[in-house]
Amino acid sequence: QSVLTQPPSVSAAPGQKVTISCSGSSSNIGENYVSWYQQLPGTAPKLLIYDNNKRPSGIPDRFSGSKSGTSATLGITGLQTGDEADYYCGTWDRSLSAHVVFGGGTKLTVL
Amino acid sequence: EVQLVQSGAEVKKPGESLKISCKGSGYTFTNYWIGWVRQMPGKGLEWMGIIYPGDSDSRYNPSFQGQVAMSVDKSISTAHLQWSSLKASDTAMYYCARSSAYGDAGFDSWGQGTLVTVSS
Numbered sequence: 135q136s137v138l139t140q141p142p143s144v145s146a147a148p149g150q151k152v153t154i155s156c157s158g159s160s161s162n163i164g165e166n167y168v169s170w171y172q173q174l175p176g177t178a179p180k181l182l183i184y185d186n187n188k189r190p191s192g193i194p195d196r197f198s199g200s201k202s203g204t205s206a207t208l209g210i211t212g213l214q215t216g217d218e219a220d221y222y223c224g225t226w227d228r229s230l231s232a233h234v235v236f237g238g239g240t241k242l243t244v245l
Numbered sequence: 246e247v248q249l250v251q252s253g254a255e256v257k258k259p260g261e262s263l264k265i266s267c268k269g270s271g272y273t274f275t276n277y278w279i280g281w282v283r284q285m286p287g288k289g290l291e292w293m294g295i296i297y298p299g300d301s302d303s304r305y306n307p308s309f310q311g312q313v314a315m316s317v318d319k320s321i322s323t324a325h326l327q328w329s330s331l332k333a334s335d336t337a338m339y340y341c342a343r344s345s346a347y348g349d350a351g352f353d354s355w356g357q358g359t360l361v362t363v364s365s
Contacts, residue, residue, distance in 0.1 A: 136289060166348070166350070167350065167351070169350045169351040169352070171290075171352075178340055178355040178356065178357055178358050179282075179290065179340070179342075179355055180355070181351060181353050181354075181355075184349075184351030184353070185351065190353055220289075222290050224290070224292075224350040224352075225350045226348055226349075226350055231307050232304070232348070233292055233294075233305075233306045233307070234280065234295075234306075234350045236289060236290040236291065236292065239289040239290070
């Protein structure tokens with residue numbers, strides 16, 4: 135069971151908007167930055183969002199991130215079939231010993 | 246262009262040792278942390294640990310402490326992950342990834358992954 139909780143799956147039609155939630159606690163999301171990753175089938179994860187809401191160079195502004203308290207959200211607008219992938223949130227957790235924790239992942243289906 | 250290139254797939258028997266590698270290029274290797282992430286078949290991402298090539302300072306996820314060892318060879322800009330005695334449960338894809346700071350979960354560049362299969 136993952137420390138961060140994500141919905142197992144979400145779906146939406148092309149062109150629509152979808153949000154993916156990531157719920158944690160005060161020892162992780164509550165006091166640390168959140169990152170989001172996209173993993174297309176058969177490929178390595180790719181950084182989409184860092185420091186809660188910043189996009190690396192080359193990531194389109196269709197992808198956005200936000201954080202409130204102990205939860206974070208990834209938003210994707212103008213859905214494309216190429217967005218079908220697994221999405222993971224990640225952050226640091228300072229309980230017991232400091233280490234990175236990931237959510238269990240959310241499978242996005244673009245119908 | 247920043248690149249992390251990992252060594253090729255491995256097939257091993259239980260009890261055997263293994264060392265996989267991750268070679269960085271396109272940036273100053275000693276200025277960024279290298280993390281290791283496990284992905285078991287059909288499962289999510291698990292952070293194993295992180296090492297700073299500048300001084301080999303390393304931190305492990307408690308779940309992996311004592312099970313694996315991280316190291317670096319600065320002279321060839323390469324990080325390693327090794328096992329002394331593999332188990333079938335070590336079968337997974339292993340990724341290395343770059344981070345600018347300890348305490349930062351933003352890994353901005355990833356290797357292509359090394360698939361490790363442990364089977365008798």
